[in-house]
Amino acid sequence: MNAPVTIRAGFEPVSIDDKSRTVDLVASTGAGVERRDMDGPFVEVLEVSEQAIDLSRLDGMPLLDSHRQDGLENVLGAVRAVRFEAGKLIVKVQISPRHDAFWQDIKAGIIRNVSVGYLPKDWRDGKDAAGARIRTVTAWELREVSLVPVGADPAARTRGQDMPPELETPEAPPAETRVNTPPAETRAAVNQEIRALGTTFDLGSDWANGLIDRGASENEARAAALEAMRERQSGAPTARTSIIAQHDDPAAIATRMGEAIYATRVNPAHELSEPARAYAGMTVLDMARDCLRRGGISTTGLNRAETITRALTTTSDFPVIFGDTGNRALRAAYQAAPAPLKMLARQTTHSDFRAKTKVQAADLAKLEKVNEHGEYKHSGFIEAKETYAIGTYGTIVGLSRQALVNDDLGAFTDLAGKLGVAAAEFEVQFLVDLLVKAAGLGPTMDDGKAVFHADHGNLAAAGGAIAVDTLSAARLAMRRQTGLNGRPISVTPKYLLIPPELETTAETILASIQPNKTEDVNPFGGKLTPLVEARLVDAARWYIAADPATIEGLEYAYLQGSEGPQTDSRAGFDIDGVEVKVRLDFGASFLDWRGWYMNPGE
Incomplete structure (x- = not known):
């Protein structure tokens, strides 16, 4: 996001001042443009205001021909002033006398599009109602302005769209004062210009071939293009505004x-x-x-x-x-990076850093018989809520100028990879810390009790090793769980979460075997998926969890539009080289205890 991009816009014909050779270029930035980054597509929207736009380069800013910067002949003029009006950035430019042909085309309404280059400096990520990513650029620097041949957004209009100015054919100059249009050196060059006009204004090959066959000049071709546009549009030509990512972006x-x-x-x-x-x-x-x-x-x-x-x-x-x-x-x-505990949690996003309250609601309704002429009874709701917020965590890594000069990027990329692993480990450790909080009973819920509590029906009455009878007790406890309204919800266990010390025991108990006798049948064979979490330091404690897609339980969240670790880069200030900032916006909490069961083991 910190390299120049461009927006296309149009200018307003009524703003032309022939005496000073100035014209207003209107850059309407209300519409979004689809772009793509490492996380996929998103819509970029520019904020247009005096506070958002850095105009420090305005003094001496050139007006270029199609962003060409490789010669003075491509400097068409200069930017003289900037103003803001009705959510638009309006740039007043002055055309150089050396480029009278461009000036004549501007007055004739043939050239009507401008491309403004800008450098995003700060932005805000979010999502629309459909869940699509939106990036609003809240601070950006105006870098350059160019005249370009084609706009791309047919829905956009100039400021004068409600009252389009009358288009008049420029009067022909007296014979003794010819327009200073640089002549083409060869007939082939003139033909090429005619075909370019036909392509630019979508006039077709027959139109271009007819002019070429009769040996028309460049000026005659421009006049013919103007006439064809008038006939097609039956009114003033419409400037078009678009935001584009060019191939040379x-x-x-x-x-x-x-x-x-x-x-x-x-x-x-x-x-x-x-x-x-x-x-x-x-x-x-x-x-x-x-x-x-x-x-x-x-x-x-x-x-x-x-x-x-x-x-x-x-x-x-x-x-x-x-x-x-x-x-x-x-x-x-x-x-x-392995993260088994995240399989037992539900992922979501928060739009900002304020604490979010997640509300569970259960109805108290039941269908009751309504006698003839009887009244229907109203039902109510009962609620429970849990609140948590996300926080920002991160660090900065550097790539020295010496490493760049030596073309040695190994240490930098190795460190970046290690930071990726560190980010994944941070998230899982965050979840583990929640799970084992308060001596293994978990965080306090909205009802004032820990996640694992006898009153919640999800804590073994006595510790026991993983076995058919203890697993059976855990499953029964989950099946007997009731909702806020006291009605059974029959939670289905799916995962067995264990420390490394219990891995072999769990595999033995959960193995599907072919019994010779009825008493050898394993009721849990293939029923539970074991997950080993090395960060669980208690060698005896084990957990049963339901599928997080079926019931709320453990939840973790990222900042909307910034899922997972994010990076930003800049030329170093603290080091002589490049600095890359790694940022993670993350938080987690238990929303419900009903999908979890804990046995302290023995």
């Missing part, structure tokens, strides 16, 4: 480079995506040079160390490369 390129490093240096089994294959053979130095070149910075005369340093300090996408690599290594290790 620095954020996308950095992600591809990060994936290439991950596949070639960390996990050779990873199958590279097609866009990332082009970067598989690049060294860190090659990537630094590429980032600088795309930022318009020459690397001529720079040695290896100077190139790396310049990329770290002057480009925003170079650190993103290693953030992506670290994130891939971290998440691969995180997902591979």
Whole structure:
């Protein structure tokens, strides 16, 4: 998220000032755009306000031709002012006299689209009513403005859409004052321009071929395009606004480079995506040079160390490369780490960090006979609630400039993988700590009693080893559980949670055998799934749990849109290199005791 992206917008023809050669470009950012990151697709929405947008680069900001930064001939003018109006960012630009052809096309309404590059700095993740991820960019920096040929959102309009300005054909200049349009050097160049106009405005190949056959000039082709558009639209041409991720988007390129490093240096089994294959053979130095070149910075005369340093300090996408690599290594290790206790818990998300109250409700209703002319009786509800919040946990790891110069990323990716394992272990230990709290009885519930309590019917009256009779007592206790209304809910046990010391005993008891005698029948063969949790330090205590999909019990939560560990990267401040921050927003609690049973063992 910290490399420049672009939005497409349109400008308003009534804002043209022929004397000063200025025009207003209206960037409407109310609509979202679908993007993708390591966690999948999401919709990005920009916040447009004076507080959200950093305009520190406004002084001297150029107006470019289609984002081209490789020559002064691509500078069409300059940005002169910015204002905010009705949720839109409006940019006033001045066109250079050197580019009169562009100015004439703007006045004629042929060029009507602009692309604004921006650098996201802060954002807020969430989900819509359908559960789709939404990322609202709450702070972003305006980086550059370009005129472009095509907009992509046909539903968007300029500010003047309710009263479209009348489109007038520009008056032809006197014979002695010809428009300063750079002539094409060859007929082929003119033909190419005519075909480009036909493609841009969707006028078809027959339209272009007809002009080429009669030897039309570029100016005649533009006038013909204007006339064709007027006939097709029967009114003023409509500017279009869209938000797009271009193929040369620095954020996308950095992600591809990060994936290439991950596949070639960390996990050779990873199958590279097609866009990332082009970067598989690049060294860190090659990537630094590429980032600088795309930022318009020459690397001529720079040695290896100077190139790396310049990329770290002057480009925003170079650190993103290693953030992506670290994130891939971290998440691969995180997902591979064993976490048996999480199988017994239900996953959810919280929209913020405030304590959330989960309410259980049970009706007291029962169907009663209604006599002729009799009245129906009202039923009520009884509730129970549990409250918990999520917290933020994390650390920062560094990749030194020396390691980048030496093209040595092994220690960094190893550490990222270890942090992925550490994140998974942190989550499981969090759940274990809940389970064994208060000398193994668990946390206190809303009724003032521990999770495992005699009054809850889920605590063995006396400790006993895993055996058919103790398992039978546990199953009976769960079957006899009642809901808030006192009615049986018949909980079905599914898992046997044990410490390593009881693993062999559990496997022996739960093994399916072929008995020769009736008394040798194992009633629990294939009925319970044993789960071994090495973090359970009590060698005798064991648990029975129901499927968390069938009844609430243990629950863990992430911040909405940030499931699992998240990473952010930047050029280092505390170290000379790249810093990658690992963050985990996580919390857990017992919501109900009815799906669990504990025997302290012997």
